[in-house]
Amino acid sequence: MKSIAIIYGSSTENTKRAAEKIAEKMADYTPTLVDIYDGDEQPFLAHDVLIMGVSTWGVQDLQDDWNDFYPKLEKLDLTGKTVAIFGMGDASIYPSSFVDAIGILYEIVKERGAMVVGQVSPEGYDFEYSRALVDDLFVGLPLDDDSEPELTDERIAAWVEQLKPYLQ
Numbered sequence: 001m002k003s004i005a006i007i008y009g010s011s012t013e014n015t016k017r018a019a020e021k022i023a024e025k026m027a028d029y030t031p032t033l034v035d036i037y038d039g040d041e042q043p044f045l046a047h048d049v050l051i052m053g054v055s056t057w058g059v060q061d062l063q064d065d066w067n068d069f070y071p072k073l074e075k076l077d078l079t080g081k082t083v084a085i086f087g088m089g090d091a092s093i094y095p096s097s098f099v100d101a102i103g104i105l106y107e108i109v110k111e112r113g114a115m116v117v118g119q120v121s122p123e124g125y126d127f128e129y130s131r132a133l134v135d136d137l138f139v140g141l142p143l144d145d146d147s148e149p150e151l152t153d154e155r156i157a158a159w160v161e162q163l164k165p166y167l168q
């Protein structure tokens with residue numbers, strides 16, 4: 001069985017809450033929950049599957065703790081790692097930069113050699129532009145606890161099912 005880390009950064013605990021829900025859904029795979037606030041590179045090296053959670057704070061802006069960690073991320077060798085990304089945003093107030101941070105993490109982890117899984121159809125999301133949209137798919141799971149919190153649990157459940165083949 002693969003070793004899994006769920007690594008999140010969260011300013012007002014929305015992404016943290018989602019990370020905990022994802023951990024619960026993956027309980028059989030005993031994932032390790034990591035707050036990127038600690039600035040520790042070790043989990044990136046120690047685990048096979050990295051599930052990264054990030055919120056977007058402004059156009060093309062990573063959540064603060066991910067922003068602080070970014071220079072370290074730029075130097076990590078992620079060859080052989082499987083990465084899946086989820087991200088909190090708000091499509092009704094920020095429709096032109098919806099979950100941009102998912103796209104930013106996607107670009108850097110790909111550049112560092114990771115295989116990214118967990119793409120999601122934009123169907124059912126109401127937004128104008130997102131850096132996370134690549135070839136007509138979101139490169140991770142967008143969540144929106146500000147505008148449509150009632151959809152979060154089912155979105156997480158479907159995404160975790162989608163990821164299961166990569167977890168064993």
Ligand SMILES: Cc1cc2nc3c(=O)[nH]c(=O)nc-3n(C[C@H](O)[C@H](O)[C@H](O)COP(=O)(O)O)c2cc1C
Nearest residue numbers: 010011012013014015055058088089090094098099
């Ligand atoms: C000042 C500010 C700027 C934001 N900018 C964006 C944005 O550009 N795109 C987006 O999708 N969400 C944006 N959001 C919404 C947050 O990403 C959302 O509230 C998220 O749930 C916060 O997650 P966290 O508590 O884990 O940090 C913004 C929120 C605030 C308060």
